[in-house]
Amino acid sequence: MNRSFTIDEARTRAHELLEGLAVAISHEHGVMVIEAAAAYLVETMKILRDDEVFSFKYFNFMGGADYLDHLEAVYLLRSMLHPVMVEIRVRLDRDAPVVPSVTSLWEGANWHEREAYDLFGITFEGHPDPRRILSRPDMDVFPCLKDARPHRKTRAEWKWTALDAPKRLPGEPPRRERS
Amino acid sequence: MSSPDATGRENMGAEAGRGEVDGRPILSMEEMLLNMGPQHPSTHGVLRLILHLDGELVISVDPVIGYLHRGMEKIAENRTYLQMLAMMSRMDYLSGIFMEWAYVRAVEDLMDLELPPRAEYLRVITAELNRIMSHHVAIGDFMLNLGSWTPFFWTFRDREIAMDLIEMVTGQRMMYNYMRVGGVRYDLPDEFEPACREFLDYFPAKIDEYEKLITYNEIFLSRTLGMGVIPPHEAVSQGLSGPNLRGSGVKWDLRRAEPYSVYDEFDFEVPVGTWGDAFDRYKCRIEEMRQSVRIIRQALDGLPDGPVNVKTPPMLRPPAGSIYRAVESPRGEWGVYMVSNGGLRPWRLKMRDASFVAISMLPRLLAGNKIADLIAIGGSLDVLMGGTDR
Known part of the structure; x- marks a missing residue:
């Protein structure tokens, strides 16, 4: 295991590799942070994965985050050769959050992307199976958005309909109609 | 074959061998759609599998999760850091100490807190006890899935002793709430160390007993050898971890790969498998229990004196x-x-x-196997829905 690989060297190498692709490269709490554009995401990830020194072959997870003015898709990759992790952040438009799927690079990304869609409504272009995963399939909100409110049934939806009412037994007094 | 939606209701029974493609009728094949779970006893919690079967053969599997989804990630946003700590051990309820540990590590590292060494040692001791307990369930339940009752009782008998020990320290059997930001809640009680050492002397012989009972049992071998093989490159690209990854021969353990806490002070092995089948994953867990015993013994021997936590403000405000x-x-x-x-x-x-x-891997692992092996393969992955659904 290459222990001598420091985070500053990682940043230098990332700068060389991702010339013109990444928006910004920094580091935070021992994790190298790369801000990427959605359009170049797959390309960026492919370079990071296939580079011999970095070799970020282990897809750790991806998730979403809501920052009120924008959404973010966060990918965390690990390498098995050195202890530096990389976090790739993609800034997304809150009204139309669309990002290319990376399932072509890592099969393991499949369910994580489904979860990000389920919780944040991020659409993954080219995802083989874009369904909700944790919530009910008929849910109408994306629950982890900061402005998500649970769907409350209106009075009309709760209304007691004649069809639902149990049949009146013989001799039973008529029920009072509910308004 | 169209994949069913998450409820599976629309497609249930509707597509078995009927329909047409490009105007030609499909040759009827006896495909059956079978719903397994979410209350099936061998799916380790509320996991539901929608199976497409051709007789005994599994053609495809669609795991449906979310039956234990409590929205913890959303709940966290409405609770203070300390309040959320109490929820963490409800995530993966068989290994609650670890859930709390990752959480407090994140908060501590955000706040740049330096921990007293005794706190780190207590964390390691409780965590390794918890690992033994969790592997007890993993092995006992796995054998139960395979139709063998005795190992389940044997492992749970010993799990009870470990549970008593951890209850002595934390006051709880499952939802520990033991970690605090900046240390742990309680120091060890006086009676813990002799009791724990007694357990450490008693337990390795019991692991040998499990092995005598299970490992070279002919039925067990025929049901696990070569079952659910995960090649190492697939395990890595999927992001598998723990004994499932190490069973495939990838020597990757966070305690060694990026030593956190005081794990770099201890001497222990990282057991790895060879073939990546169900047997190797089981064997990795058995060996890990032995290593956990070693770690606890070293931690007890080298346990430093001092405080078990540092003072933190009651209302934590980690920097952005x-x-x-x-x-x-x-x-x-x-x-x-x-x-x-x-x-x-x-x-x-x-x-x-x-x-x-691990569950996201099931469709690829199970397709092409017999339905009885589905239980063996699924059980060997040791999945727990509490952590999956969060």
Whole structure:
């Protein structure tokens, strides 16, 4: 295991590799942070994965985050050769959050992307199976958005309909109609 | 074959061998759609599998999760850091210490807290006890799935002793709530060390007994050898971790790969498998229990004196920033990705669970196997829905 690989060297190498692709490269709490554009995401990830020194072959997870003015898709990759992790952040438009799927690079990304869609409504272009995963399939909100409110049934939806009412037994007094 | 939606209701029974493609009728094949779970006893919790079967043969599997989804990531955004700590051990309820550990590590590293060494040692001791307990369930339940009752009782008999020990320290059997930001809640009681040492002397012989009972049992071997093989490159690209990854021969353990806490002071092996089948994953867990005993013994021997936590303000306000911290839980890498905006509550808390990844692997592992082997393969992955659904 290459222990001598420091985070500053990682940043230098990332700068060389991702010339013109990444928006910004920094580091935070021992994790190298790369801000990427959605359009170049797959390309960026492919370079990071296939580079011999970095070799970020282990897809750790991806998730979403809501920052009120924008959404973010966060990918965390690990390498098995050195202890530096990389976090790739993609800034997304809150009204139309669309990002290319990376399932072509890592099969393991499949369910994580489904979860990000389920919780944040991020659409993954080219995802083989874009369904909700944790919530009910008929849910109408994306629950982890900061402005998500649970769907409350209106009075009309709760209304007691004649069809639902149990049949009146013989001799039973008529029920009072509910308004 | 169209894949059913998450409820599976629309397609239930509707597509078996009927229909046409390009105007020509499909040759009827006896395909059956079978719903397994979410209350099936061998799916380890509320996991539901929609199976497409051709007789005994599994053609495809669609795992449906979310039956235990409590929305913890959303709940976290409405609770203070300390309040959320109490919820953490409800995630993966068989290894609650690890859930808390990753969480407090994230908060501590955001706040740049330096821990007293005794606190780190107590964390290691309780965590390794918890790992033994979790592997007890993993092995006992796995054998139960395979139709063998005795190992289940044997493992649970010994699990009870470990549970008493951890209850002595934390006061709880399952939802420990033992970790605090800046240390642990309680120091060890006086009676813990002799009782724990007694357990450490007693337990390795019991592991040998499990092995005598299970490992070279002919039925067990024929049901697990070569079953559910995961090649190492697939395990890595899927993001598997823990014994499932090590069973495939990848020597990757966070305690060794990026030593957190005081794990670099201990001498222990990282057991790995050869073939990546169900047997190797089982064997890795057995060996890990032995290593855990070694670690606890070393930790008890080298236990330093001193305080068990540092003073922190009652209302924690970690500085703004994002952080990812992971621990090696019995099921694999349990990670917490936390975004703080400098306020009282986490802005975002994302939890990365190893069972989630392992279940996402099921469709590829199970297709082409017999339905009886489905139980063996699924059980060998040791998935837990509490962590998966969060």
